[in-house]
Amino acid sequence: MNGARSKAVVLWTVVAVNLILLAAPTLIILGASVTTGNIITFPPDGFSLKWYGKVFGSAVLRDAFVRSLWVSLVCTVIAVPAGTLAALALARSRIRFAKLLQLYLLLPFTVPLIGAGMGMLMLFGELGILGELWAVGLACCVINLPFMIWAVLASANALDADLENAAANCGAAPLHAFCTVTLPAVAPGIITGALLMFVLAFNEFLVSLLLTDANTVTLPVSIYNSIRNVITPDLAAVSVVYILVATAAIALLDRWVGLEIFLKSK
Amino acid sequence: MLLDTLEAVRALLWPRTMRRYSSAVLLLPAIALVLVLVAGLAWMGEASLHLLDTETFDTGEDYTAANYREIGAQSTYWIVLGRSVLGAAIVTLVTLILAFPYAYVMVRTASAWTRKVLLVSLFLPFFIGQVVRAYGWLIILGREGLLNTVFGAVGLGPYKMIYNYPSVLFGLVQYLLPFAVLLIAPAVTAIDEEIELASESLGAHWLRTFRHVTLPMARPGLVAAALVVFTLALTDYAMPVILGGGTNDFIANAVYDAFFRISDSGLGSAVAIVLVLIATALAAVILTVLGAGTLGFSDERR
Numbered sequence: 001m002n003g004a005r006s007k008a009v010v011l012w013t014v015v016a017v018n019l020i021l022l023a024a025p026t027l028i029i030l031g032a033s034v035t036t037g038n039i040i041t042f043p044p045d046g047f048s049l050k051w052y053g054k055v056f057g058s059a060v061l062r063d064a065f066v067r068s069l070w071v072s073l074v075c076t077v078i079a080v081p082a083g084t085l086a087a088l089a090l091a092r093s094r095i096r097f098a099k100l101l102q103l104y105l106l107l108p109f110t111v112p113l114i115g116a117g118m119g120m121l122m123l124f125g126e127l128g129i130l131g132e133l134w135a136v137g138l139a140c141c142v143i144n145l146p147f148m149i150w151a152v153l154a155s156a157n158a159l160d161a162d163l164e165n166a167a168a169n170c171g172a173a174p175l176h177a178f179c180t181v182t183l184p185a186v187a188p189g190i191i192t193g194a195l196l197m198f199v200l201a202f203n204e205f206l207v208s209l210l211l212t213d214a215n216t217v218t219l220p221v222s223i224y225n226s227i228r229n230v231i232t233p234d235l236a237a238v239s240v241v242y243i244l245v246a247t248a249a250i251a252l253l254d255r256w257v258g259l260e261i262f263l264k265s266k
Numbered sequence: 267m268l269l270d271t272l273e274a275v276r277a278l279l280w281p282r283t284m285r286r287y288s289s290a291v292l293l294l295p296a297i298a299l300v301l302v303l304v305a306g307l308a309w310m311g312e313a314s315l316h317l318l319d320t321e322t323f324d325t326g327e328d329y330t331a332a333n334y335r336e337i338g339a340q341s342t343y344w345i346v347l348g349r350s351v352l353g354a355a356i357v358t359l360v361t362l363i364l365a366f367p368y369a370y371v372m373v374r375t376a377s378a379w380t381r382k383v384l385l386v387s388l389f390l391p392f393f394i395g396q397v398v399r400a401y402g403w404l405i406i407l408g409r410e411g412l413l414n415t416v417f418g419a420v421g422l423g424p425y426k427m428i429y430n431y432p433s434v435l436f437g438l439v440q441y442l443l444p445f446a447v448l449l450i451a452p453a454v455t456a457i458d459e460e461i462e463l464a465s466e467s468l469g470a471h472w473l474r475t476f477r478h479v480t481l482p483m484a485r486p487g488l489v490a491a492a493l494v495v496f497t498l499a500l501t502d503y504a505m506p507v508i509l510g511g512g513t514n515d516f517i518a519n520a521v522y523d524a525f526f527r528i529s530d531s532g533l534g535s536a537v538a539i540v541l542v543l544i545a546t547a548l549a550a551v552i553l554t555v556l557g558a559g560t561l562g563f564s565d566e567r568r
Contacts, residue, residue, distance in 0.1 A: 113503070
């Protein structure tokens with residue numbers, strides 16, 4: 001059929017444009033990171049891992065990397081219990097003011113990052129916790145919390161409430177029922193949410209830029225500071241860290257939960 | 267057993283009679299976290315009402331709306347606002363046009379392998395972050411970048427492809443594509459393919475089927491995607507600063523400059539509050555007029 005042909009051609013053309021757009025920066029960074037030359041040229045001067053060596057040898061970048069890991073860890077550790085419990089409460093019971101509560105919990109999404117970030121900068125300054133790394137992690141958790149709630153809620157809504165009731169009827173104490181029935185059922189959501197929170201905090205740029213100082217810069221901020229000077233291939237080698245972390249997160253997500261979960265209609 | 271001990275502790279701390287308050291307690295940590303943001307905004311709102319004394323560099327004690335009047339009086343802010351709103355509108359349109367076919371193919375394809383490739387291609391940039399992606403574009407589009415090298419080889423250029431308005435918009439489209447696709451895809455999944463087949467078997471061209479069946483039925487996803495993409499583009503900081511190089515500032519850059527360049531936290535707070543109000547009003551209007559789409563937390567799904 002002619003119609004079906006033209007449909008496939010048009011749709012796939014757009015998809016191809018998308019794929020090029022999405023993949024181009026990643027591919028170029030991978031390519032640039034293994035160049036031999038001192039500046040990035042095309043075609044590359046040859047294959048070399050010397051920039052990776054330089055990056056591993058740089059205490060500044062290593063420290064920034066470790067700080068970013070720490071920030072992401074703090075963010076995830078706070079978000080997982082807080083988001084999971086909130087999602088379970090939202091899914092399970094008829095809460096009074098449910099609509100209002102939803103809007104409130106969606107605030108981190110509706111408030112622009114620069115507003116949230118500057119507000120927290122002033123608040124943290126007043127509280128005397130500005131410059132603390134854990135405070136950066138806390139801030140990353142606050143601005144991305146809806147992702148965590150949303151991920152667990154998707155699993156919790158699929159959970160049959162009768163299962164929990166059945167456990168209770170069979171004499172399971174509340175905590176026991178929670179650990180053996182509820183938690184396993186929402187585990188995919190918790191894993192998805194935790195991975196999202198970790199990766200988003202690891203990538204968070206603006207809030208990190210606002211809340212860190214010269215001694216506590218995280219990796220995205222440190223890359224940004226270097227971009228503004230001369231663009232050298234060692235920066236591409238650092239950026240590969242992000243590509244690796246992203247690849248690992250996707251692999252874990254696909255293995256434990258399945259990426260297809262994001263296509264499910266609610 | 268450990269669980270029994272915990273159970274005993276729980277019973278002691280939280281007897282059955284308290285169960286009706288359970289959901290409130292479960293919500294407390296999340297409410298407290300969001301409160302950090304609200305408190306920060308409140309603090310900033312208060313700061314926006316004080317005027318900076320340009321001689322002593324102290325903020326005044328008195329409450330005044332002078333900072334807000336200052337924003338209205340300075341044409342710079344109007345230009346930045348206009349540039350941001352126009353940019354966000356263009357970015358939203360282009361992103362949705364690109365994202366919908368992607369989401370559609372990803373959901374409808376019969377091949378599990380194709381679906382996986384499309385999903386991974388989407389998540390990889392999503393998980394890599396803005397700074398690194400912008401850096402990749404600098405290598406490609408920069409003055410001595412990949413494209414100019416290619417052009418140079420055939421005797422063209424070099425062209426100036428960064429530090430201008432289109433490059434900022436381009437970077438934003440690339441940054442926001444995954445958000446749009448991930449919000450549209452569930453809405454496409456919800457459309458029964460049989461309805462499209464019915465339309466086509468009755469002789470409708472696929473474009474007509476798209477326009478009259480698929481797109482209207484995918485509206486919740488499109489609304490959510492448009493709202494998220496528009497807001498994120500309007501309020502973005504990284505793309506204008508990295509790909510615009512300070513030549514094409516958006517509102518967030520103006521806020522940053524007011525704080526860190528002019529060191530006027532009152533004025534900066536006022537600009538930020540205006541931006542928060544614009545974004546919130548926008549979300550409220552769109553959500554009331556068009557419905558919550560796929561963004562709502564729970565109500566629609568029951």
